[in-house]
Every structure is written in structure tokens, then in C-alpha cells.
Amino acid sequence: MRNSNLVKPLGAVTSLLSFVAMLVMSATAMAAAPEPWQMGLQPPAGSIAEQANDLHNLLLVIITAISVFVLLLLVYTCFRFRESKNKVASKTTHNPLIEVLWTVIPVIILVVIAIPSFRLLYYQDRTDLADMVIKVTGAQWYWSYEYPDEQVAFDSYMIEDEDLTEGQQRLLEVDYPLVVPEGTRIKLLVEGIDVMHSFFVPSLAVQKYTVVGRTNETWIDVPMGEATYYGQCNQICGTNHSYMPIVIKAVSAENYAAWLEGAKEEFATGPITPSEVELASVE
Numbered sequence: 001m002r003n004s005n006l007v008k009p010l011g012a013v014t015s016l017l018s019f020v021a022m023l024v025m026s027a028t029a030m031a032a033a034p035e036p037w038q039m040g041l042q043p044p045a046g047s048i049a050e051q052a053n054d055l056h057n058l059l060l061v062i063i064t065a066i067s068v069f070v071l072l073l074l075v076y077t078c079f080r081f082r083e084s085k086n087k088v089a090s091k092t093t094h095n096p097l098i099e100v101l102w103t104v105i106p107v108i109i110l111v112v113i114a115i116p117s118f119r120l121l122y123y124q125d126r127t128d129l130a131d132m133v134i135k136v137t138g139a140q141w142y143w144s145y146e147y148p149d150e151q152v153a154f155d156s157y158m159i160e161d162e163d164l165t166e167g168q169q170r171l172l173e174v175d176y177p178l179v180v181p182e183g184t185r186i187k188l189l190v191e192g193i194d195v196m197h198s199f200f201v202p203s204l205a206v207q208k209y210t211v212v213g214r215t216n217e218t219w220i221d222v223p224m225g226e227a228t229y230y231g232q233c234n235q236i237c238g239t240n241h242s243y244m245p246i247v248i249k250a251v252s253a254e255n256y257a258a259w260l261e262g263a264k265e266e267f268a269t270g271p272i273t274p275s276e277v278e279l280a281s282v283e
Helices: 002-027 047-080 096-124 253-266
Strands: 132-139 142-147 152-156 178-181 184-192 197-201 206-210 216-222 227-232 245-251
Touching: 047 096, 047 216, 132 178, 132 197, 132 206, 152 253, 178 184, 178 253, 184 197, 184 206, 197 245, 206 216, 245 253
Parallel strands: 132 184, 178 245
Antiparallel strands: 132 142, 142 152, 184 216, 197 206, 197 227, 227 245
């Protein structure tokens, strides 16, 4: 009887929590940037973000259920075993059933959490099926993007407040965004040239640290639909850490081809020929 009394309020709280989370997600379904007074994660874009969002919601339900259960158990214990009703203290030292339960149940909970966690970790590690490759370099305090197959490279700086136009978001806009075609799986090669930075775009569920002397790999799958995804460096990297935003602009295949044609004229790097390489010599 006591167990059923605990299960009923627990189920009600869990249902209410899921309903509130669903309302928050539906209210911000079209957002690809942080909103004022936002609660919860940004709406997921792409399969990685969707799986990460599902895992987050699962963990939220589990930790809420555990917290509510422990709270109710403490209240019950304080009421049931209060001093006024228990003049003689119990001499019970252990209970085999309870000891088995508080060992087995946490193990089951960890297994329930581990299965989707490992599935997502291995899924994020699949960088071999990319449609295109982009190299991302973090610097103090801006981002550099390179399209190796297209021989295009450019730097991306935050737009200052005085240069913002109507509709642009403060501290999030850049002069040259990372332009990608919609519905594309993109492999990212992430490097650093000075200190550690973090390439972080919440709506795409991508976060990778830039480390000097190391090339880290990750990938994103940009869903269909033209959209702009905002992110920032979330690794404290110096004085202007908060002034190196990330903008990924997904466009149609036709618009991407048109942008690429112009980018090749403005940002072309060109292949390195032997005549351009100077070898060190010892006199």
C-alpha cells in the first residue's frame, strides 16, 4: 500500500515534466539561435542533435523521478520514525531485501542510461561517410574556414555593434559565415593555431576542441531547409573569448553553387606548386 502511494505522485510529476518540455520545444521549433529567457535546449537540427535531445529528455525524466522518490522517502521516514511515535529506538542493523534493491536498481538505471549513451557516442564517431570536408581553425579571436576540395579559405570575424543592420543579432553575427548546402553530411577537421578554442553549435549538437598540433574530427548532418545556425566558442580562450561567434548558413544546392563560384574568385587559395615552397638550407 505504501509503495502504490509513492508511485502515483511520481507518475504525475513525470507526466507533467514531459508535457512542459514538449510545450517549450514546440514554442521554439523554428529557432536556430538562443532566445531571451529560453528554457531547455535549442530545437535539434540533424540526426545527431535529435538523438542528443532524446537522450537529454530521457536523463531529465530519470533524474527527476529519482529526486522525487528520494524526497518522498525522506518525508515518509521523518514522519513515520519521528521521536514522539518511537520512544524506543529500533535495533535493526540491516535488511537483506533493501540492501539488494539499493544495489540492483541503480545498476539497472545505469544500464538504461548507458545503452543510448554508447549508441550516440559511436554514431558521432562515424566520419567516414561524409559528402564534403571543411577544415575549421580557431584563432584569437576569430574562425578560419577552408574548403580543401574547392581550394577556398577565408576568415570569419564578429560584426561589431555599430556595424549591425536591422534584424541581425548582437554578438552572434559574422562578416563571412560558413556556407553549406542543405541536406549534406559534412566532415569537420578542427585545428587551433594558438590556444584551445571550442567549435560549438548547439542546434547541430556539435562541439569539438581546437588543439595546437592536433587535428580533431567530427561531423554534422545539415537537414533540408535553408536556415542559419548560430554558435560560439565556449572554451575560455582569452580577452575576446566572447567575441568569436560561429554562423553556419545552410542554403539550397543552387544557391550554394552560386556562392561557391563567387567564393572561388574572392577567397581562392590555389594549389601549392614546388616553386612556392622554400626549403631551409644549412650553410
